[in-house]
Amino acid sequence: MKLPEKQITIISGHYGTGKTEFAVNLAFAMARDGRKTALADLDIVNPYFRSYERTRELEREGIAVFVTSNFGKADIPALPPDIMSIFVNRQQQSIIDLGGDPVGARVLGYYQPQLDRVDFDFWFVINQKRVENRTIEGVVRYLRLTEAASKQRITGIVNNTHLGDETTAEVILRGDEFAGKVAEVINLPIICTVGEHRFEEKLKGRLNGSFFAIDRYMTKPWELSDHEGGQFAWQQET
Amino acid sequence: MAIVYRRSKGLTDVETHYCPGCTHGIIHRLVAETLEELGVLGKTIGVAPVGCSVFAYDYFNCDMQEAAHGRAPAVATGIKRVLPDKVVFTYQGDGDLAAIGTGEITHAAMRGENITTIFVNNAIYGMTGGQMAPTTLVGQRATTAPLGRDKSHAGSPIRIAEMLATLDGAAYIERVTVTSPANVMKAKRAIKKAFELQLEGRGFTMIEVLSTCPTNWGLTPVKALEWLNENMIPVFPLGVYKDITKKEA
Amino acid sequence: MAKELWKGNEAIAEAAIRAGCRCYFGYPITPQSEIPEYMSLHMPKAGGVFLQSESEIAAINMVYGASGAGARVMTSSSSPGVSLKQEGISYMCGAELPGVIVNVMRGGPGLGTIQPAQGDYFQATRGGGNGDYRLIVFAPANIQEVVDLMQEAFELADQYRMPVMMLLDGMIGQMMEPIEWKKPPVSPDDLPEKPWATTGTKEGRAPNIINSLFIDPEACNVHNKRLEEKYRRVIENEQRYETNDTDGAEVIFVAYGTPARLARAAAGLLEKEGIKAGVFRPVTVWPYPYEALHEVALQDSVKAIVTVEMSTGQMVDDVRIGVNGVKPVSFIGQAGGVIPTPREVANAALKALGR
Numbered sequence: 001m002k003l004p005e006k007q008i009t010i011i012s013g014h015y016g017t018g019k020t021e022f023a024v025n026l027a028f029a030m031a032r033d034g035r036k037t038a039l040a041d042l043d044i045v046n047p048y049f050r051s052y053e054r055t056r057e058l059e060r061e062g063i064a065v066f067v068t069s070n071f072g073k074a075d076i077p078a079l080p081p082d083i084m085s086i087f088v089n090r091q092q093q094s095i096i097d098l099g100g101d102p103v104g105a106r107v108l109g110y111y112q113p114q115l116d117r118v119d120f121d122f123w124f125v126i127n128q129k130r131v132e133n134r135t136i137e138g139v140v141r142y143l144r145l146t147e148a149a150s151k152q153r154i155t156g157i158v159n160n161t162h163l164g165d166e167t168t169a170e171v172i173l174r175g176d177e178f179a180g181k182v183a184e185v186i187n188l189p190i191i192c193t194v195g196e197h198r199f200e201e202k203l204k205g206r207l208n209g210s211f212f213a214i215d216r217y218m219t220k221p222w223e224l225s226d227h228e229g230g231q232f233a234w235q236q237e238t
Numbered sequence: 239m240a241i242v243y244r245r246s247k248g249l250t251d252v253e254t255h256y257c258p259g260c261t262h263g264i265i266h267r268l269v270a271e272t273l274e275e276l277g278v279l280g281k282t283i284g285v286a287p288v289g290c291s292v293f294a295y296d297y298f299n300c301d302m303q304e305a306a307h308g309r310a311p312a313v314a315t316g317i318k319r320v321l322p323d324k325v326v327f328t329y330q331g332d333g334d335l336a337a338i339g340t341g342e343i344t345h346a347a348m349r350g351e352n353i354t355t356i357f358v359n360n361a362i363y364g365m366t367g368g369q370m371a372p373t374t375l376v377g378q379r380a381t382t383a384p385l386g387r388d389k390s391h392a393g394s395p396i397r398i399a400e401m402l403a404t405l406d407g408a409a410y411i412e413r414v415t416v417t418s419p420a421n422v423m424k425a426k427r428a429i430k431k432a433f434e435l436q437l438e439g440r441g442f443t444m445i446e447v448l449s450t451c452p453t454n455w456g457l458t459p460v461k462a463l464e465w466l467n468e469n470m471i472p473v474f475p476l477g478v479y480k481d482i483t484k485k486e487a
Numbered sequence: 488m489a490k491e492l493w494k495g496n497e498a499i500a501e502a503a504i505r506a507g508c509r510c511y512f513g514y515p516i517t518p519q520s521e522i523p524e525y526m527s528l529h530m531p532k533a534g535g536v537f538l539q540s541e542s543e544i545a546a547i548n549m550v551y552g553a554s555g556a557g558a559r560v561m562t563s564s565s566s567p568g569v570s571l572k573q574e575g576i577s578y579m580c581g582a583e584l585p586g587v588i589v590n591v592m593r594g595g596p597g598l599g600t601i602q603p604a605q606g607d608y609f610q611a612t613r614g615g616g617n618g619d620y621r622l623i624v625f626a627p628a629n630i631q632e633v634v635d636l637m638q639e640a641f642e643l644a645d646q647y648r649m650p651v652m653m654l655l656d657g658m659i660g661q662m663m664e665p666i667e668w669k670k671p672p673v674s675p676d677d678l679p680e681k682p683w684a685t686t687g688t689k690e691g692r693a694p695n696i697i698n699s700l701f702i703d704p705e706a707c708n709v710h711n712k713r714l715e716e717k718y719r720r721v722i723e724n725e726q727r728y729e730t731n732d733t734d735g736a737e738v739i740f741v742a743y744g745t746p747a748r749l750a751r752a753a754a755g756l757l758e759k760e761g762i763k764a765g766v767f768r769p770v771t772v773w774p775y776p777y778e779a780l781h782e783v784a785l786q787d788s789v790k791a792i793v794t795v796e797m798s799t800g801q802m803v804d805d806v807r808i809g810v811n812g813v814k815p816v817s818f819i820g821q822a823g824g825v826i827p828t829p830r831e832v833a834n835a836a837l838k839a840l841g842r
Binding site: 250280282295296298299301303305306307315316317319320341 | 510512536538540541542544545546548549550551552553554555556557558560573575576578685686687688689690691694695696697698699700
């Protein structure tokens with residue numbers, strides 16, 4: 001896929017769509033492309049499976065990480081003052097990982113004056129295997145609720161249809177078809193279709209969106225991955 | 239021979255445990271008569287408290303639930319939300335309602351829970367043996383206030399009727415007593431009005447009944463009535479504190 | 488039906504509605520707030536009652552009242568909130584009221600942390616309230632199992648007239664997994680009659696009384712003996728457990744919930760190192776499957792039993808009861824929201840085997 005061109009890319013979607021996995025992978029892709037990158041975890045909805053949990057890996061690759069107060073560990077949706085820098089710093093491209101539903105999208109209301117002054121994209125991640133995303137009407141309804149709550153317009157669709165461990169190429173392909181229909185109905189571009197590297201060969205040339213290959217960082221504590229270590233950032237430090 | 243007095247159908251044929259002269263007996267009868275007269279005994283569920291009236295479930299001739307101390311309004315909420323067409327009431331004392339259960343009664347009133355609460359205030363903990371209640375008068379002796387309630391230490395009595403009347407969810411709140419036949423008649427009218435409003439679905443209703451506890455007060459039943467009139471009523475004035483039907487008149 | 492991705496907390500709420508539950512009372516607390524949130528939207532759509540109570544104490548007493556009035560009813564909370572519910576749970580057991588209580592456990596004691604833990608095992612299995620009582624406690628380890636057990640939880644609650652607890656660690660509540668809805672939804676109209684419920688006498692029967700007060704010691708003793716007899720029947724009939732690769736294993740991990748999955752991963756690591764490891768997973772932690780565990784431990788091949796918990800060691804007491812000295816029992820655990828890694832768990836097994 002073509003990496004973001006704008007100063008800020010906001011990523012939203014219902015929890016379980018895999019927006020956080022996408023946000024973390026996008027940050028890595030941008031950093032590896034030689035860009036100065038920041039990731040702001042502004043998820044005020046989910047207590048677990050947050051992008052800040054990968055802080056160590058992200059910072060190792062030079063990505064600046066911002067997180068809601070107390071490093072996200074408290075269930076208090078307090079916004080950090082230092083996040084303001086992402087709106088000011090034009091030398092850096094930033095990703096905002098929003099909480100996974102219209103409630104989580106409310107946070108953008110706080111930053112409306114800042115967003116008025118920068119170029120940004122607002123991408124909506126969908127996963128057809130989530131109940132709320134089951135139908136086109138469902139997705140559109142959710143998308144519009146997210147826009148209403150955030151007071152911003154969504155500018156692109158990311159298809160991240162998956163079933164966790166049980167994902168198949170077929171599942172992704174169906175999701176891509178579905179995303180194509182959604183995009184048509186609401187007249188928005190498909191930014192990409194997301195899948196693990198292992199699906200790349202099978203899906204080549206069969207997708208509406210360009211393929212964005214990801215590694216899985218948001219693993220469950222029993223899932224053995226290349227990123228050996230616990231679930232949580234502060235555990236990895238030990 | 240004409241029958242001039244009989245047991246209300248709203249009461250079971252059981253001898254109560256209350257001390258002779260205790261006003262619980264009168265208040266039970268007023269509630270029972272009301273349920274009988276309104277023809278709702280068969281669709282009423284009562285909730286008994288913890289306190290002297292803990293055995294109320296044996297005395298009222300309708301379905302009953304016994305609640306944990308102070309939780310009667312929450313239990314009644316559970317019942318009423320499941321069975322909105324039934325009549326649900328709680329019968330609670332001052333320890334149950336005004337101390338340990340202040341949160342539950344306040345929020346039931348706040349929600350406008352369509353239930354009726356009979357609040358029996360006798361300014362003392364009867365069941366456990368005469369300890370201080372939140373409604374104990376300043377200077378009144380209790381086993382946990384041996385020199386009398388000290389305002390600087392234990393504060394002043396809580397006025398529940400006035401407090402709950404500030405809540406929009408409260409439909410009818412009146413404070414009555416049963417120290418004379420006239421007062422008993424007034425109390426009956428208040429209780430009946432509360433249940434009638436519940437039947438109309440108007441919201442939370444509570445009748446606070448100033449009551450005696452001759453045994454723990456250390457007075458004869460007659461002296462206890464006098465003591466109530468002279469000492470309690472000045473602190474807990476009788477009257478209607480909330481009546482949503484008034485606004486409409 | 489095709490699989491869908493569900494979050495544990497949402498799934499448990501939906502599963503309750505599908506089990507015919509039409510009544511929910513609760514209070515928000517992380518990490519289970521998705522349950523009341525889901526219920527607030529979907530329970531009214533199903534024609535049921537959702538009410539956010541003023542406290543956990545009020546919530547469980549609303550459950551008491553609603554259950555007494557004959558409803559299939561549920562509440563949910565997380566550890567500190569479940570502590571507040573203990574009074575009501577004891578009263579429900581005393582008054583023999585059915586109901587389902589969900590505990591999505593976080594780290595404690597006190598306020599602790601919002602991260603997943605299993606420190607409420609004693610509270611759930613020994614009873615955190617007063618008196619001699621028990622709860623049936625299900626401890627599912629994946630979201631499919633959560634939804635499959637939910638209907639059974641309500642059925643057993645009604646059958647035995649006692650509360651059933653779903654004991655999840657926060658990870659199970661917060662994570663996403665693909666599931667399918669295997670059982671058809673239960674209509675509230677098809678639930679068994681509850682002739683004991685307080686629904687009004689219609690002046691045609693003697694009053695029903697829901698009560699836990701038995702002031703006469705003889706009567707209270709008789710009541711307790713009757714409850715004991717009921718619990719004995721539960722112990723006989725309702726033990727559930729799962730074994731994975733325990734036949735001929737050298738080391739047996741015993742774990743419930745998330746640690747059972749860590750143990751499976753650890754067993755995989757050990758297999759690569761030439762050690763056969765199996766996992767014994769109680770699905771009910773009360774009644775505890777003592778005999779089944781004992782049978783597994785008795786195998787000649789078994790050299791060590793390793794208990795894995797997200798606590799400082801609670802279920803290990805039950806493991807010791809079950810194993811009853813026939814094999815050495817050791818423990819590996821982390822508490823307060825820290826989750827042991829599969830490597831740590833595997834290393835604990837190696838240590839227990841003296842390697």
